[in-house]
Amino acid sequence: MDFLDALGPKGPYRSRHRLTVSDVTGVPMAELSLVPRLFVTRALAALRAADTLPLEERLAALKRAGELFATGTVAGMSAEAYEGAVCRMSGSPLANVRIAVEAIRLSATDAYRNVQAARPVGAVGDWRDPYARSGTAVWIRRGDVFAVHAAGNHPAVHALWLEALALGYRVAVRPSRREPLTPYRLVSALRAAGFGPDQVVLLPTDHDAAGEILHGADLSMVYGGQEVIDRYAADPAVLPNGPGRSKILITADREWRDHLDVVVDSIARHGGTACVNATAVLVEGDPAPVAEALAERLAALPSLPPQDERAVLPVHPLEVARGFERLLLGKAAGARAWLGGDGVVDDLGDGSAALRPAVFQLDDPRDPRLGVELSFPCVWVAPWTREAGVAALRDSLVVTAITGDEALLDGLLAEPSIKNLYIGDHPTHWIAPGLPHDAYLGEFLMRTKAVIRG
Amino acid sequence: MPTASLSVLDIPFDERPDPDEYIRAAMEWHFGPDTGSPFWLRTAETLDFDPRRDVKGVADLALFPNVTGELREVPVRDLIPQGYGADARIVGVFESGGTTGAPKRIVCLRDWLDRLTHGLSADLDGLGIPRGVDWLAIAPSGPHMVGEMVAGTAARHGGLMFRVDMDPRWVKKLISGGKAEETDAYVNHLVEQAAYVLRTQDIGVLMTTPPLLERLARHDDLIELIGEKVKGIMWGGAHMDADTRHLLRSEVFPGCELYGTYGNTMILGGATERLGLGPDEPCVFDPRTPFVTFSVVDPASGRPVPYGERGQVVMNHVSKSALLPNNLERDLAIRVPPPEGAVGDSVADVGPVAMFDDEVVIEGVY
Numbered sequence: 001m002d003f004l005d006a007l008g009p010k011g012p013y014r015s016r017h018r019l020t021v022s023d024v025t026g027v028p029m030a031e032l033s034l035v036p037r038l039f040v041t042r043a044l045a046a047l048r049a050a051d052t053l054p055l056e057e058r059l060a061a062l063k064r065a066g067e068l069f070a071t072g073t074v075a076g077m078s079a080e081a082y083e084g085a086v087c088r089m090s091g092s093p094l095a096n097v098r099i100a101v102e103a104i105r106l107s108a109t110d111a112y113r114n115v116q117a118a119r120p121v122g123a124v125g126d127w128r129d130p131y132a133r134s135g136t137a138v139w140i141r142r143g144d145v146f147a148v149h150a151a152g153n154h155p156a157v158h159a160l161w162l163e164a165l166a167l168g169y170r171v172a173v174r175p176s177r178r179e180p181l182t183p184y185r186l187v188s189a190l191r192a193a194g195f196g197p198d199q200v201v202l203l204p205t206d207h208d209a210a211g212e213i214l215h216g217a218d219l220s221m222v223y224g225g226q227e228v229i230d231r232y233a234a235d236p237a238v239l240p241n242g243p244g245r246s247k248i249l250i251t252a253d254r255e256w257r258d259h260l261d262v263v264v265d266s267i268a269r270h271g272g273t274a275c276v277n278a279t280a281v282l283v284e285g286d287p288a289p290v291a292e293a294l295a296e297r298l299a300a301l302p303s304l305p306p307q308d309e310r311a312v313l314p315v316h317p318l319e320v321a322r323g324f325e326r327l328l329l330g331k332a333a334g335a336r337a338w339l340g341g342d343g344v345v346d347d348l349g350d351g352s353a354a355l356r357p358a359v360f361q362l363d364d365p366r367d368p369r370l371g372v373e374l375s376f377p378c379v380w381v382a383p384w385t386r387e388a389g390v391a392a393l394r395d396s397l398v399v400t401a402i403t404g405d406e407a408l409l410d411g412l413l414a415e416p417s418i419k420n421l422y423i424g425d426h427p428t429h430w431i432a433p434g435l436p437h438d439a440y441l442g443e444f445l446m447r448t449k450a451v452i453r454g
Numbered sequence: 455m456p457t458a459s460l461s462v463l464d465i466p467f468d469e470r471p472d473p474d475e476y477i478r479a480a481m482e483w484h485f486g487p488d489t490g491s492p493f494w495l496r497t498a499e500t501l502d503f504d505p506r507r508d509v510k511g512v513a514d515l516a517l518f519p520n521v522t523g524e525l526r527e528v529p530v531r532d533l534i535p536q537g538y539g540a541d542a543r544i545v546g547v548f549e550s551g552g553t554t555g556a557p558k559r560i561v562c563l564r565d566w567l568d569r570l571t572h573g574l575s576a577d578l579d580g581l582g583i584p585r586g587v588d589w590l591a592i593a594p595s596g597p598h599m600v601g602e603m604v605a606g607t608a609a610r611h612g613g614l615m616f617r618v619d620m621d622p623r624w625v626k627k628l629i630s631g632g633k634a635e636e637t638d639a640y641v642n643h644l645v646e647q648a649a650y651v652l653r654t655q656d657i658g659v660l661m662t663t664p665p666l667l668e669r670l671a672r673h674d675d676l677i678e679l680i681g682e683k684v685k686g687i688m689w690g691g692a693h694m695d696a697d698t699r700h701l702l703r704s705e706v707f708p709g710c711e712l713y714g715t716y717g718n719t720m721i722l723g724g725a726t727e728r729l730g731l732g733p734d735e736p737c738v739f740d741p742r743t744p745f746v747t748f749s750v751v752d753p754a755s756g757r758p759v760p761y762g763e764r765g766q767v768v769m770n771h772v773s774k775s776a777l778l779p780n781n782l783e784r785d786l787a788i789r790v791p792p793p794e795g796a797v798g799d800s801v802a803d804v805g806p807v808a809m810f811d812d813e814v815v816i817e818g819v820y
Contacts, residue, residue, distance in 0.1 A: 017695055035697065036695055041668065042701070
């Protein structure tokens, strides 16, 4: 792998302006072509001018692409070589990458069935449907061109936008510059499987051209921190994906020791790099024993290079890891440290470092630090009280509620800023095909239109 | 009274003077008690060297302090060399874009503008841009010199010039205020005005900035109109990277000659693109030496960087009309050897520092 070209509407494009993408130890892996703004403008115009593939064709191509991505040789790279390379590039543990590969394969295979779950029960997919004779709603796209500003925290973020392709959107992906390999492979696989170069493009850019992608698309999805959420909150054409701030609540009527596996797993699976990882654990009663038990369990996780079969922790270039550590220790000042109080960087001696887990205890369920989400196993443990109530769990992608209190569960379900509610012994990262992640993407991409035919 | 040695300052437009002889003559002119401007005669008293004695060539311009900051306040009449006498032919008072604070002002005299536009027009001849076709400039006018420079070039090249005015200070204010929508609306307004001209007039040469070219390229109908009518596109005022340049040349406006200028009020004009470079070479700008000279330096030490490396651009303007030596600009560029017969440095890949590492640590997992 020497070059990661942009994948434009006329095929691969190697720009003069390139970024060297290195592995976590600093060894260069590839030169990523960064396209200028004008290239973006023209690529999106080409997507707009293209026709959508017929439904049957695109679903078959999606399925082929998913298999190819997961098991085949794409752009000269075998699936095994890809998994190893993406580990070294992103620092994601190998097990994590394999989960992501499977998620992408499944999403491609079942994309259509999955997106149908989002269709309103009153709507059909085509005006030719017999229901249209007496009048019905038809589910239609809100536009033609969908853009994704992808994230690099986890390769599985690329599973979601396949739904847009299934719905007939032409799609432009701006990869993360930290990990552009997964979308490069996925777009290459889609093209090899039958999508034209004017159906799906990969547009790596620097900041200057990034805004042009949103401008040129009908609808977009962006990933980022709180500032991204704030910037696009008022823009109906942009779907921001921000911090997950997923939480676990354990009330006094449940024995927390029985659920320790689920809590540890919620914090540490995916290397703690996903928005569905638990950021906070709220305990009715004394949180100290819980924090202590979590610290003991999490301390046992090994520090290993990401491509090691047993690796579970994320790895970064040493300096980047130290940046995370500074941020964490700054935020944690004054909190009771159970794990990671004297740092979380474990120098692997090759220029990279694993980020070790951290467990901090806070005294107040309203402490804003319960929402400080970092991309490694890092958790804030705090007491929860009846007075703190549902409010303490607001702004969460997932709440796992380990409680028998049905009134409380009603309250959590009704709270709009809690996106998903898992009741009982389910980790925050649990997901199943056909279920929404942060509502259905289809709710954003589609709308209904009344149709009646003679 | 001009002496024989001063005549080199009035050398015919298509001749090049000996650079050091020219600089010495300019020192005589700008620091002669009867010919120099009040500003420079005043400033000379504060210098720890004697320009007429110690500045013997282009390299010695580095002795001067950077006085351009004073151009924010100095009465502009004090900038006119007294040697022109009462009948100095003033083209106008022009101002910088105000990027680095309050605008700086210069006075432009006719003999300099004539020399400048003669050179530009000759370049256009070299590119095969026909004379006698009409021009559209979507560019700053008003206090900004570029408008006058382009209008003068168009006139010298036998064209009428249509203008769409652009206020760069307002655009900068909108951008720095984070007002993306207003910026967008303003640029759309410029494009709309340009479209009226392109649709109704026979435009053979288009002059504008790279961002405006990109905005025109969002409109297929305008791409088509420009393709039908325009023979040459002259761009300036902002950075254009090699990829964009190649796309514009090969895909967007393949029938047009693309010609770049790197201009600046503090050199009373611009350096122009070296012709004949391949698509993978960065755009090189050669100043018209010895009137305008560049050096590319390490901003920390002030010493020249090696050829091929990036540094900060130092600019000198030395003409009968004005003296603006040793001005450290905010622009960064790659230092390139000058063409045969020229002095100082040429520059390539002018622009801000390449920004790469956006992967700063952020809260949230992305």
